[in-house]
Amino acid sequence: MPLGARFKPRGVFEDDWSARPSSEKPWPIILIHGTVDTKGVWQELGTELRADGWCVFAPDYGKRGTAAMEESAVQLGAYIEAVRTITGAEQVILIGHSQGGLLARYWMRTSGQARYVKHLVSLGAPNHGTTMGGILSPLVTNNLTENIMHSLIQHWFGPVGFQQITGSEIFAVFNNGADDRDGDGNSDDSSGTNTHGSGELEDGVDYTCIASRQDTVVQPPETCFLNGPAHQVRNVWVQDIIPRANVQHQDLPMNKHVRAIIRTGLKKGANEENLKHKT
Incomplete structure (x- = not known):
């Protein structure tokens, strides 16, 4: 197991x-x-959301989130399906740190099941990649330092570490056009039926992206x-509100200000949706 996953x-x-x-x-x-x-990182937020009247679940996945994203996505998909089946819900709200x-x-x-997601709230998600605190850019100047950095990230974060680095091939899946599942710039939908969104978004899904200017x-x-x-x-700087x-x-998942931003946004969204159905 990667070193980072061995902490309490x-x-x-x-x-x-x-x-x-x-x-x-x-x-x-x-x-x-x-x-x-x-x-366990969701202890405070999960408790508060339940007190607000929400039905809340949280999976553990991918060897503490160190497995390759392809493997973790299968586990996440199965978990979402279990929640929908047991609760009878048509759609879910996802909140990811x-x-x-x-x-x-x-x-x-990649699953073609975005229609089951009402809203995605992301907290500090590296949607366009990260330099892992900026350590990669100045230090990787030759093959030796590149190999050292690769070994460091692999041993600490596991296979998913390098998948999140700026320039990783996996970002072609997220940020290219609809149905470009392999990131080659061409549609992979041989049926001609587009069930995905385009660019960075999925059709019918609302997004809230929360970030902190102090994120290192x-x-x-x-x-x-x-x-x-x-x-x-909706792109939100924590510091624009607090x-x-x-x-x-x-x-980010535990901070009281971030938790308040999430709860307020979810309450507003639910109220607007209920008002829409009443008119």
Whole structure:
């Protein structure tokens, strides 16, 4: 197991498979942890969301989020299907920290099941890649240092580490056109029926991307944001709402200010949806 995954988990969060969504909040929320973390990181947010009346679940996946994204996406997909089957919900809301947000996007793009997602909230997700705190750019100047960095990232983060680096081939899957599953720039839909979105987004899915200007892991932090129309994508700096908030990358899922931003946004979205159905 990679070194980063051997640390003691942060917090404890347990699923309640007897929970059912309400008519006012009909979408179960699935919380997706990041690399070398566990679902315990959602202890505070998960408890608060349940108190707000949401039906909340959280998986552990991919050897504490260190397995290759292709492997973790299969596990995430099975978990989402289990939640939908047991709760009877048509759609879910996904909230992902770091790789968790990226993994949600990868699963939606490659599985063709984005229609089951109402809203994706990402916290510090490296949507366009990261230099792992900027260490790669200045240090990788020749083959020797490149090999050292590769070994370091592999041993600490596992196979998924390099998949999140700026320029990784996997970003062609996320950020190219619709149905370009292999990232070659050509459509992979031989049937001619497009069930995916285009560019960085999936059709019918709303996005909220939350980032902190103090993030020293995803560099530069603005790469957390997605490109898309304002009615579908909301890009949020924590410091634009709480100017004095000092939030590091690893603290995004647990920080009280970030938790408040998430809860307020979800409440507003649910209220707007309910109002829409009443008129």
